[in-house]
Amino acid sequence: MAGWSDHEVDLGGLKVRVGRGGAGRPVLVLHHDIGTLDKLPFYEALSARFDVIVPVHPGFGEKSERAQWLRHPRDIAALYQWLLADLGVERASLVGLGFGGWIAAEMAALAPRDFHRLVLVGAMGIKPPQGEIKDQAIVSYIDYAKAGFHDPAAFARNYGDVSTEQLVDWDLCREMSFRIAWKPYMYNLSLPHLLGGVKAPSLVVWGDDDQIVPKSAGEVYAKALPGARFETVAACGHCAEMEKPDELARLVTGFIDVN
Amino acid sequence: MHVMYFTEQPMSAYPSDIGLETGHTALLFSNKHFDPVAGSELYNRYLEHYIYAEEQGVEGFMLNEHHNAPFCMQAKCNVFASILAAVTKKAKIVLLGNPLPLAENPVRLAEELAMIDMISKGRLVSGFVRGGGQEQLATGVNPAFNRERFEEAHDLVVAAWSRQGPFRWEGAHYQHRVVNPWAVPLQKPYPRVWIPGVLSRETIIWAAKQRYPYIALNTSIEATKKIWEVYDATAEEVGYTAGPENHGYLQQVHVSDTEEKAEKNARQFLWMQGEFTGLAHPVWANPSGYFSPSLRRNFVEFAVGRAENPRGRPTFEQQVADGRIFFGTPKTVIPKLRRVLEETRPGIYALWGNDGTVSDADARTCIRLMGQEVMPAMREIGKELGLNSPFEVDAPVHLKYSTDLKRMPQAAE
Numbered sequence: 001m002a003g004w005s006d007h008e009v010d011l012g013g014l015k016v017r018v019g020r021g022g023a024g025r026p027v028l029v030l031h032h033d034i035g036t037l038d039k040l041p042f043y044e045a046l047s048a049r050f051d052v053i054v055p056v057h058p059g060f061g062e063k064s065e066r067a068q069w070l071r072h073p074r075d076i077a078a079l080y081q082w083l084l085a086d087l088g089v090e091r092a093s094l095v096g097l098g099f100g101g102w103i104a105a106e107m108a109a110l111a112p113r114d115f116h117r118l119v120l121v122g123a124m125g126i127k128p129p130q131g132e133i134k135d136q137a138i139v140s141y142i143d144y145a146k147a148g149f150h151d152p153a154a155f156a157r158n159y160g161d162v163s164t165e166q167l168v169d170w171d172l173c174r175e176m177s178f179r180i181a182w183k184p185y186m187y188n189l190s191l192p193h194l195l196g197g198v199k200a201p202s203l204v205v206w207g208d209d210d211q212i213v214p215k216s217a218g219e220v221y222a223k224a225l226p227g228a229r230f231e232t233v234a235a236c237g238h239c240a241e242m243e244k245p246d247e248l249a250r251l252v253t254g255f256i257d258v259n
Numbered sequence: 260m261h262v263m264y265f266t267e268q269p270m271s272a273y274p275s276d277i278g279l280e281t282g283h284t285a286l287l288f289s290n291k292h293f294d295p296v297a298g299s300e301l302y303n304r305y306l307e308h309y310i311y312a313e314e315q316g317v318e319g320f321m322l323n324e325h326h327n328a329p330f331c332m333q334a335k336c337n338v339f340a341s342i343l344a345a346v347t348k349k350a351k352i353v354l355l356g357n358p359l360p361l362a363e364n365p366v367r368l369a370e371e372l373a374m375i376d377m378i379s380k381g382r383l384v385s386g387f388v389r390g391g392g393q394e395q396l397a398t399g400v401n402p403a404f405n406r407e408r409f410e411e412a413h414d415l416v417v418a419a420w421s422r423q424g425p426f427r428w429e430g431a432h433y434q435h436r437v438v439n440p441w442a443v444p445l446q447k448p449y450p451r452v453w454i455p456g457v458l459s460r461e462t463i464i465w466a467a468k469q470r471y472p473y474i475a476l477n478t479s480i481e482a483t484k485k486i487w488e489v490y491d492a493t494a495e496e497v498g499y500t501a502g503p504e505n506h507g508y509l510q511q512v513h514v515s516d517t518e519e520k521a522e523k524n525a526r527q528f529l530w531m532q533g534e535f536t537g538l539a540h541p542v543w544a545n546p547s548g549y550f551s552p553s554l555r556r557n558f559v560e561f562a563v564g565r566a567e568n569p570r571g572r573p574t575f576e577q578q579v580a581d582g583r584i585f586f587g588t589p590k591t592v593i594p595k596l597r598r599v600l601e602e603t604r605p606g607i608y609a610l611w612g613n614d615g616t617v618s619d620a621d622a623r624t625c626i627r628l629m630g631q632e633v634m635p636a637m638r639e640i641g642k643e644l645g646l647n648s649p650f651e652v653d654a655p656v657h658l659k660y661s662t663d664l665k666r667m668p669q670a671a672e
Contacts, residue, residue, distance in 0.1 A: 137396055137546055138396065162563075168555055178403040
C-alpha cells in the first residue's frame with residue numbers, strides 16, 4: 001500500500017508492531033482475535049482520508065511480542081492508551097473489529113472524553129442476551145476463520161491457500177485469546193455498565209450473518225452507548241472489513257469525517 | 260523392581276460403532292451413549308478385579324483418570340483409590356495420576372490424598388499429570404496455563420503436605436489466605452510422587468529436576484531409551500546419577516492360557532479410541548497453548564488434517580514390533596519382558612493388562628497369571644539385573660531430601 005509503513009514501538013520493553021499510513025484525523029484500527037493480514041483494502045480505503053494506525057496486539061502472531069503478564073483485554077486497552085500517548089496522537093477515532101471492538105470499548109469506557117468517534121464492528125466483550133459467542137477452542141483454525149465470512153469465496157479471496165505460517169500465526173493468536181479471555185469467554189460482565197459515560201458518538205456495525213458474535217450483543221452495545229447508531233451490512237459475516245471492505249469503509253469514513 | 264497392574268477401566272458397553280461413525284469419541288461425543296446400568300456393573304467388576312489381583316499376588320495398582328470419554332471410566336482416580344485404600348491390605352495404590360492443572364483448589368486435593376494415604380496406612384504413591392488436551396476443555400480449564408498451573412499446584416500440594424500450617428499462599432494461579440489442612444499424609448516427608456508422560460520433553464526434564472521417577476507411558480523401546488537420555492542428563496546437571504529407581508515403564512501386556520486367546524484379547528488394546536491412539540480429535544487433543552511450543556508447526560498441520568498425529572497412530576502389528584504390545588502365555592511373555600527389562604532397565608513397571616471388551620473371565624485369567632507367574636518372574640529378573648525400585652533403595656522422595664548430591668561446580672557456597 002502506498003505510503004504505508006511498519007514500525008516497532010517499544011512500550012516499557014514490550015515491542016509492538018504498528019502499521020501506519022495516510023494522513024488526516026487519526027484512526028486507531030484494532031484487529032480481530034485471528035490477527036490481521038498485513039495489507040487490507042479496508043485499511044487502504046481508510047488511509048485515503050485518515051492517518052490510520054493498526055497495531056498488532058501483543059502476542060497475536062509472530063510480529064508482536066507476547067507479554068507473559070497480560071491477563072485481560074483491558075490490559076491491551078491500557079497499552080494502547082500508552083501507545084497513542086507515545087505517538088503524540090490526540091482525539092483519535094477507534095475502529096474495533098470483533099475482538100478488537102472489545103478493546104476499543106474498554107478504551108472508551110476507561111477514558112470517556114478522549115476519543116473523536118467510536119466504531120464497533122461485530123464487537124466481542126458483551127455477553128449476548130441471545131445466542132453465544134462462538135467457541136474457537138473446539139473448531140480448527142481454518143474452520144474458525146471461515147466462520148467469520150458469509151460467503152466462502154470472500155474467505156478464499158483474503159486468505160487463499162492457507163499457509164503453514166498462517167496456521168502458526170492463528171495458533172499463537174488462539175493461545176493469546178485463551179490467555180486473556182478464557183473465562184468468561186470473550187466478554188466482560190461489567191463492561192455494559194461502564195459505557196454510559198462515553199462522550200464520543202458511536203457507530204455499531206454488524207454483518208447480518210455474523211456467526212461469531214450474535215447480533216443481540218450489538219444491540220446491547222447500541223443501547224449502552226449514549227446515542228449510538230446501529231447499522232447492518234447485508235450478506236456479510238463477522239469479518240466485515242474483509243468481506244465488504246468498501247461498504248464498511250464508506251460507513252466508517254462518513255461517520256468519522258465530521259466535526 | 261516394583262511391578263503393578265493397570266487397566267484404563269474401559270466403558271466397554273458404549274456403542275463403539277457409533278463412535279467410529281461419529282469420528283471422535285471424546286469431549287463432544289454425547290453422554291447419551293453412556294449407560295449407567297452397564298456403568299454400575301463395570302465399576303463393581305473392576306473393583307473386584309483389584310481385590311482379586313491382590314489375592315493373586317499383585318503388589319501394586321496403577322490408577323488414572325480421564326473425562327468425557329468411554330476409554331476410561333475413572334472420572335476421579337481418588338474415588339477408586341479411596342475404596343481400594345479400605346478394601347485392600349498390602350498393594351501400593353499408585354495414582355498416575357491426578358491432573359494438577361484441572362484442580363481449582365489444590366489444597367482440597369492435598370487433603371484427599373492425605374486421607375487416602377492414612378486410610379491405606381501409607382500405601383499411596385501420588386503421581387501427577389498435566390491432563391490430556393481435551394481434559395482441559397472438558398473441565399473448563401485454560402489450556403494456555405496448563406504447565407504453569409501444573410507446577411504451581413504441585414508446589415502448593417507439597418507445601419500443604421509438608422509445611423506446618425497455617426500459612427498463606429499467594430501464587431499466580433492459586434491464592435489461599437489460609438492453608439492449614441487437618442489431614443496430612445502418613446508417609447514422611449510426603450508420599451512418593453511419580454510423573455507419567457508420553458511426549459513432552461519439558462515434563463521429563465521437570466521430573467528429573469525434582470528427582471521424581473518418570474513413567475514412560477506405552478512408548479516404544481527406542482523412544483523410552485531416548486527419554487532416559489534426557490532424564491539422566493538432567494539428573495547429572497542437578498547433581499545425582501539416575502538409576503532404575505528413577506525409570507518407570509508402562510506397557511500393554513495381555514497374558515492368557517493360550518497364545519490364540521492372548522492375541523485375540525491383545526487386539527482389544529486398539530479398542531481404545533481415545534486421545535492417545537485412535538480417534539483423537541486433532542483440535543481438542545491439542546488445544547493452543549497446551550503443547551510444547553517446539554512442536555507448534557507439527558500440531559497446527561495435524562489440526563487441519565495436513566499431517567499425521569505427531570504422537571503417531573501405529574497399527575497393532577507395528578505396536579507389537581515396536582514392543583508396545585506384548586501377548587502370550589506366561590511362558591512366552593516372560594522372555595519377551597526379560598529383553599525389555601535388559602534393554603530399558605526400569606525399576607518400576609506397570610503391566611497394562613486388559614482393555615476394551617475383554618471378558619470378565621479372560622480378564623481374571625490375565626490377572627491371575629500376572630500375579631502368580633509373570634510378576635514374580637519379573638521381580639526375580641529385576642533382582643538379577645539390579646533393577647531396584649524407589650522403595651527398595653529408599654530413594655529420596657524429592658531432590659531436596661537427597662544426601663548424595665555431587666558437588667556442582669556452580670554451586671559454590
